[in-house]
Amino acid sequence: MAIDHVHSASPPQRGATEPESPLPSPLRIGLSRVVPELKNFCRRPEQLALTFSMPAVICILLGSIFSTKLPNSDTSTGAVIAASMLAYGILSTSFINLGISIAADRDTGALRRLRGTPATASSYFIGKILLVAVASLAEAVVLLSVGVLVFQLRLPTTLFGWFTLAWVFLLGIISCSLLGIFISNFASNAVSAAVITNGPAVALQFVSGTYVPLIVLPTWMLVFGSIFPVKWMAQGFRSVLLPSKMAAFEPAGSWEHWQIFFVLTAWSIGGLIACLAVFRWSDKK
């Protein structure tokens, strides 16, 4: 260790006259964490591959299996699945990603170390939420490309279409992120977090219309799936990426935009309350 440099490196600091430097705001600390969070995320190739290729690969596989056109339409079941798959993509970059990475941060001591600094919980979550936002945008670009190039999805042509896409996307990220943060409290490490996030996620794909169209589901599955945000996100994405007459193939026969808005908002508010109630910096009491 370079002992000789001591005095140049760290001049005597203590003194009554020394001016106090103000602490950076929690927001500024949070923003400063975004780039390191992204680096930490991008430098795990296996995690990156799983997050981005799984939804795309499953989309291509399922879409190719269900290639027949739906009755009285030009749209294939594959296109319906491709549009819905955007919901799985978001679930993957928000719920699964956050559930695992927060459990890992607690397990490795990252959260405890941060707790010992002037950073606040909000600083930490600002970093995480912006990480999710960037990853989800990238995921959306990947899946929309697959959808447009392989399954002839059409991007919205109206301002209202883009507006709908934007708020479904945003509320989807928020509600799923909060659920991911919530569920991370029940995992003791990254491995157990992977199990308790991926398990429910796969089950939700089946009951939410992302793996199989909703019209083929038994009623109880449809009812069960309607409780969770994935079904509503997928429905919102279908409403802007499929021709409008495809609404006839929805369980309700319409896109139900207000219902989508209310369910996703309710999950966001409930998720926030749940997170505030159970979030812990470490396992120590």
Added chain:
Amino acid sequence: MTHADQSSAVHVRGLSKAYGRLHAVRDLDLDVGYGEIFAILGPNGAGKSTTIEILEGHRQRDSGHVRVLGEDPGTAGRGWRGKVGIVLQEASDSGMLTVSETVHMFAKCYGKVRVPEEVLELVGLGSVSGSRVRTLSGGQRRRLDVALGIIGMPELLFLDEPTTGFDPEARRQFWDLIRLLAHDGTTILLTTHYLDEAATLADRVAVITNGRVVAVDSPARLTGYVSSAATVRWMEGDEVHVEETDHPTDLIRQRSRDGAELAQLTVTRPTLEDAYLQLIGLA
């Protein structure tokens, strides 16, 4: 706030903490002055880590009066955490970031900071600043922990068993670093189960066992806590003689009155280790 609260960096009275039926810390008192290097010495499971974690604000206490830099660590805010540096006992975070990126990230949390590159030089990680954290050796990882603990120029630095797993050379370098920080005016509170570490480094040592402080003094004075009788040993023929006496010079003079050489003669005094073992009830 009482006078004692302000004149000590750490002021603890009657601290207790139990995990279920296990009383990790019982009725513990502690005072650490500003600018001191203070060691909490004790065997594994004595309550050292529990104590330091309560002082760091990482653990809630069951009862007792605790003031660290004049504030209760259980409720202290961001400003207080900006003045306290914490070196965790085990951490494996930031694995995918480089050493330099990690230090820069934590530097953004504080108002008043050391220059990250200078801190890395100071802890001897200048040459690996571009390496991923997960490729570091155990000793390097520990030095990074220290770098993160001191980046915000803390007034008080907590170190929980900082040199566990170090080789002798690395430990000596680490001790130099701690002395250096203390020289700059940083108050240092460390836990250790290494007697030599407490003896060489600390101005004062609190020996704790079973969650209680059994002695607090300078390392030199702690030795005086046990009987100061000297032990004289020598060989006569095939026989080893051992005698404890307060007057070893007299004893040797009598034994070699005829000028005979006493074979393998040694005179020993109780060491700090003897005092320590006696204090924790193992001698």
